[in-house]
Amino acid sequence: MDVLTHLYANTAGLLARTDDALARWGAPQTHEVWPLLRRTGALPGDAVAALAGWSPQPWRDRAEELRRQADAAEALGERAGGLPGWEGAAGTAFRAAARQLDRDVTAWAGGLRADAAHLDDLARCLAAGRSRTARTLALVAGSAEAVTLVTAPAAGVPVGLPLASVLPGMAVPGAVLAGTAVGGLGPDGAGPVAWARAAAEIGAALLRAIDTTLTELDDLLAAGPAPADRPSAQAAPAAHVPPTDTTLRINL
Amino acid sequence: MTDELAATVDALADEMSRLRTALHRAAPGPLRLDVPGRMASLAGAADRAHGAAWSAHLDAASGFDTRLRELAGKVRTAGANYRAADEASEVA
Numbered sequence: 001m002d003v004l005t006h007l008y009a010n011t012a013g014l015l016a017r018t019d020d021a022l023a024r025w026g027a028p029q030t031h032e033v034w035p036l037l038r039r040t041g042a043l044p045g046d047a048v049a050a051l052a053g054w055s056p057q058p059w060r061d062r063a064e065e066l067r068r069q070a071d072a073a074e075a076l077g078e079r080a081g082g083l084p085g086w087e088g089a090a091g092t093a094f095r096a097a098a099r100q101l102d103r104d105v106t107a108w109a110g111g112l113r114a115d116a117a118h119l120d121d122l123a124r125c126l127a128a129g130r131s132r133t134a135r136t137l138a139l140v141a142g143s144a145e146a147v148t149l150v151t152a153p154a155a156g157v158p159v160g161l162p163l164a165s166v167l168p169g170m171a172v173p174g175a176v177l178a179g180t181a182v183g184g185l186g187p188d189g190a191g192p193v194a195w196a197r198a199a200a201e202i203g204a205a206l207l208r209a210i211d212t213t214l215t216e217l218d219d220l221l222a223a224g225p226a227p228a229d230r231p232s233a234q235a236a237p238a239a240h241v242p243p244t245d246t247t248l249r250i251n252l
Numbered sequence: 253m254t255d256e257l258a259a260t261v262d263a264l265a266d267e268m269s270r271l272r273t274a275l276h277r278a279a280p281g282p283l284r285l286d287v288p289g290r291m292a293s294l295a296g297a298a299d300r301a302h303g304a305a306w307s308a309h310l311d312a313a314s315g316f317d318t319r320l321r322e323l324a325g326k327v328r329t330a331g332a333n334y335r336a337a338d339e340a341s342e343v344a
Binding site: 039040041042043046047050051053054058062065066068069072073076079080083084086090091094097098101104105108111112115119122210214217218221224225 | 253254257260261264267268271274275278280285286287288289290291292294295297298301302305309312313316319320323326327330333
């Protein structure tokens, strides 16, 4: 169980509230969360849950299997290329066929290794994306916006005044907040606008991290494996991000 | 000598056949991810790309297996022809 899985298990409630608030209250019209929602096609909580359930391990396992078979293929090709011929035209033709087999099997083994390297790149990219999302999730979980959001009433609980009367144009889930209206205030001054803004901030931070990961994965998939005769040209994201002044350490 | 060589090439073909079987057993199935939106299309694209690449590798292994068996067959034919030629020269 990695950091993202741990954090997701501990922040599922906050993420559910974020999704619920976005669906109920929308977000300020010009907020960054809107294009991110469109690009990812998912609410922040759903997207984090999906990423938490998406393990890079199957890609690593396949890469390992391809490398194992590439080793076997190379050894086999070498033995074919080393087969002795015999005197005469038929023997010469046999030697030529055996050497060609060696070359072809070796080239195929190169293809197996290229595919393995590509799978490794994808796995590293996904693992880096999971780490990036985990760091963002840790940051938003301790943010003021999270506090604002967890004090909001849960889904289905009435918020005092009917929405349509306090937020014109925002009577349906997912509508856009006017951004200036303030209604349904709680005793601590929080209300739909504050909750929506908090959810939008949290959602944008999470979706930004996820969008970056999806874009990197998209690019890797579009590029495909590097040609077999040269090493991987992909500058894969590092699997481990070295600590910096802004690195957040979480003891789990 | 050609009989031994043919047996060696057959053994290489058997090895290639085992390699193909191992690849076939490890062939990737769908990831069965319950993911939304763009993540779903991306996971699907990755699945399709890897599935196609794996199929191509299986085809390649089958092709090498066939080539090795044909080569073994040609070596046997050459051996039989040499023996026939030897017998013919002895009779003559």
